[in-house]
Amino acid sequence: MSVYPCINIRLDTITHNTQSMVATCKKHGVTPAGVTKLACAYPEVGQAIIKGGIHLLADSRIANLKKLYQLDAEKMLLRLPAISEVHDVVRYADISLNSELTTLCALSAEATQQHRVHQVILMHDLGDLREGAFFEEETLALARQAIALPGIELVGLGTNLACYGGVEPSTENQNELLSIAAKIEYENQIKLKYVTGASSAGLNIMRRGELPQGINQLRLGASLLMGIGLNDDPVPKTRQDTFDLSVEIIEIKVKPSLPANSTALDAFGNKPQFIDLGLRKRAICAIGKQDVDISQIIPQDKHIIVIGGSSDHLILDINDSDINYQIGSLVTFNLSYSGVLQCMTSEYVNKRFI
Incomplete structure (x- = not known):
């Protein structure tokens, strides 16, 4: 499993x-x-x-x-x-x-x-x-x-x-x-x-x-x-650290930040927009929009940028991070309320009680 x-x-x-x-x-x-x-x-x-x-x-x-x-x-x-x-x-x-x-x-x-x-x-x-x-x-x-x-x-x-x-x-x-x-x-x-x-x-x-x-x-x-x-807003005398999300890196490559001849809609029917930042070091993680709205997850590593994703892939810009990420490394995210709800609902996200 x-x-x-x-x-x-x-x-x-x-x-x-x-x-x-x-x-x-x-x-x-x-x-x-x-x-x-x-x-x-x-x-x-x-x-x-x-x-x-x-x-x-x-x-x-x-x-x-x-x-x-x-x-x-x-x-x-x-x-x-x-x-x-x-x-x-x-x-x-x-x-x-x-x-x-x-x-x-x-x-x-x-x-x-x-x-x-x-x-x-x-x-x-x-x-x-x-x-x-x-x-x-x-x-x-x-x-x-x-x-x-x-x-x-x-x-x-x-x-x-x-x-x-x-x-x-x-x-x-x-x-x-x-x-x-x-x-x-x-x-x-x-x-x-x-x-x-x-x-x-x-x-x-x-x-x-x-x-x-x-x-x-x-x-x-x-x-x-x-x-x-x-x-x-945080409630006084409570803690906000109940949930976080750990995802695994499955690819690390240096790639252009602009797709080649992007003309089609993405897998969710949207026309993606891109900014040309030149060559950047990118990581793909094993989670996607089928599990969580990627706008509701925030990397704990402040130097990581969430670029986007598809139904099964999360794409990150790790170019400016001080951490030497490798294949199999974990990236940890904080979650909004709806992000927690989606991850808890997804059967593809493992639940670990600490």
């Missing part, structure tokens, strides 16, 4: 970041959920989050929650359930996020058949325009309907922000969510367990003391796994 390319995952960093976030959230009355989707819910990652003090793991895909099934934590499905997967949702998720009565009815029937009670959090759209009812009365009506369904327990109200529409969590929109939650509780004479206001993007207002009291859950993924929050 090929060892490289390989994404390295430092589990102690994940545990450190989780411990830091748990302590910070506790000061503000928030109990975080640990989102595993960035790391494709590898059980090693889930266990590192549990070790850090979080006991509710969340993911967008049922296939990922199945990987976490044996871990000692509650599981939450973040993406709205599909009708075709309600059997597995009830079996593998203790909680799911919902916005459709049809889906709630299907979950109710399945939960009854499995002799289980399935917990649901209703989603309300505060303007980011992803999932959730946009109008308050629709959410209030859905709450009444959910409560009446057998096998369903309404445990919370949530919203999504800063994912699709770029709407930041604010004191104002979090208070709006709290207002709707209060109406649900008053109208139905219940107490919601969760009012889940945002993802890691909500950490800024929480740290500033601007998160309204009553927002008691944040869904944290990027801050735990990469130490980043809104706009990918």
Whole structure:
């Protein structure tokens, strides 16, 4: 089995970041959920989050929650359930996020058949325009309907922000969510367990003391796994060294920097542009665009330039590097959020837990 390319995952960093976030959230009355989707819910990652003090793991895909099934934590499905997967949702998720009565009815029937009670959090759209009812009365009506369904327990109200529409969590929109939650509780004479206001993007207002009291859950993924929050800014008291990528050099040649008579589109349908820098020492590495968007990887060797690539090849300019690279040498890259996600998803990138 090929060892490289390989994404390295430092589990102690994940545990450190989780411990830091748990302590910070506790000061503000928030109990975080640990989102595993960035790391494709590898059980090693889930266990590192549990070790850090979080006991509710969340993911967008049922296939990922199945990987976490044996871990000692509650599981939450973040993406709205599909009708075709309600059997597995009830079996593998203790909680799911919902916005459709049809889906709630299907979950109710399945939960009854499995002799289980399935917990649901209703989603309300505060303007980011992803999932959730946009109008308050629709959410209030859905709450009444959910409560009446057998096998369903309404445990919370949530919203999504800063994912699709770029709407930041604010004191104002979090208070709006709290207002709707209060109406649900008053109208139905219940107490919601969760009012889940945002993802890691909500950490800024929480740290500033601007998160309204009553927002008691944040869904944290990027801050735990990469130490980043809104706009990918580093989160205080976290580390950003969880992931890096090692790739192997398979060719080193001195070549012109301009292709000969370039007239065709590249393999991805683009017209490539080149700058004539004369003869340059180039290296080809065994990874490509099938595995990761090469614009999302940053060489740790500051003297390396990423020239481009194809589906299976990464082409580097190593002419100015002080390192004497050889065939078989490794080049290490830092990764953006999407770069990590792509490498974790690719079956051709080996995963090494440190």
